[in-house]
Amino acid sequence: MNAKVELTREVRKLLRTAAVQANIALGIALADRTNLFKALASVGSESSPAHYSEVAKYGNLKPRYTKELLALLACSDIIEVTPDGDHFYIKDAAKEVFTSEIKDKSLAFSTFVPLHAAVFDNIAEVMKCEGPLGMDYSNYGSFYGIMDQFSIVIHKKHLVPDLIPMTGMKEKLIEGIEFLDVGCGSGFHACELGWFSFF
Ligand SMILES: C[S@@+](CC[C@H](N)C(=O)[O-])C[C@H]1O[C@@H](n2cnc3c(N)ncnc32)[C@H](O)[C@@H]1O
Incomplete structure (x- = not known):
C-alpha cells in the first residue's frame, strides 16, 4: 500500500472514531442528566443485574428509551450487559464513578458535549466573515450551571488547601484583601476564597 492510501485510511479511521466517541459522549451526558446511572446503580449489581424495565421504573423513565440508552452504554463498555441483552449493571468497583455526591471529573467532561452542540448553528454563523461578531453566553442556555x-x-478539593498556599497569597487572604475574578462564572472560586476571612 502506498503512503498516500495509508494516510487517507488513517485519517478516515480517526474521523470515524471521533464521530463514534462524540455520540457516546452524548449518551453519557444523557444518562447523567436523566439520572440513569444512579437508577442502574440502585437496582442492579454484578451479582444481580437489573432488567431494563426495573431501571426505567426506578428512574421514572420510559422503558423503550431506557433500553436504548443502556444498550448504547453497554456497547461502549461504560456499563455491562448480560448475554440475554436485557439485564444491565455497573461493575461494583466502578459504581462510585457514577454515584458520588460531587460529580466525578471524568463524568463531568461529557456534560459539555450537549452544551456545545446546542450552539452549533450560532457558531457556524459567527465563523463567517459576514456573520455576527460573536455570540452571547445566554445562547448556551444551561452554560453557567454546567460550568x-x-x-x-x-477545583473544590485543592483550591483552598493546596493551590492558594503555593501562590503565597494565603496570608494576604487571611489578613483581608480585595480581589477581582474577571469572567467568574457563577462566582464559585471567589466564594471559596472568601473562606479565608474565617481563618
Ligand atoms: C469558561 S467561563 C469560566 C467561568 C469561571 N472562571 C470558572 O472557571 O468556572 C468564562 C466566563 O467568562 C465570562 N466572559 C466571557 N467573555 C467576557 C467578557 N467579554 N467580559 C466579561 N466576562 C466575560 C463568561 O460570562 C463566563 O462567566
Missing part, C-alpha cells in the same frame, strides 16, 4: 459544576469537581 459551575465542572469547576467545582475540578
Whole structure:
C-alpha cells in the first residue's frame, strides 16, 4: 500500500472514531442528566443485574428509551450487559464513578458535549466573515450551571488547601484583601476564597 492510501485510511479511521466517541459522549451526558446511572446503580449489581424495565421504573423513565440508552452504554463498555441483552449493571468497583455526591471529573467532561452542540448553528454563523461578531453566553442556555459544576469537581478539593498556599497569597487572604475574578462564572472560586476571612 502506498503512503498516500495509508494516510487517507488513517485519517478516515480517526474521523470515524471521533464521530463514534462524540455520540457516546452524548449518551453519557444523557444518562447523567436523566439520572440513569444512579437508577442502574440502585437496582442492579454484578451479582444481580437489573432488567431494563426495573431501571426505567426506578428512574421514572420510559422503558423503550431506557433500553436504548443502556444498550448504547453497554456497547461502549461504560456499563455491562448480560448475554440475554436485557439485564444491565455497573461493575461494583466502578459504581462510585457514577454515584458520588460531587460529580466525578471524568463524568463531568461529557456534560459539555450537549452544551456545545446546542450552539452549533450560532457558531457556524459567527465563523463567517459576514456573520455576527460573536455570540452571547445566554445562547448556551444551561452554560453557567454546567460550568459551575465542572469547576467545582475540578477545583473544590485543592483550591483552598493546596493551590492558594503555593501562590503565597494565603496570608494576604487571611489578613483581608480585595480581589477581582474577571469572567467568574457563577462566582464559585471567589466564594471559596472568601473562606479565608474565617481563618
Ligand atoms: C469558561 S467561563 C469560566 C467561568 C469561571 N472562571 C470558572 O472557571 O468556572 C468564562 C466566563 O467568562 C465570562 N466572559 C466571557 N467573555 C467576557 C467578557 N467579554 N467580559 C466579561 N466576562 C466575560 C463568561 O460570562 C463566563 O462567566
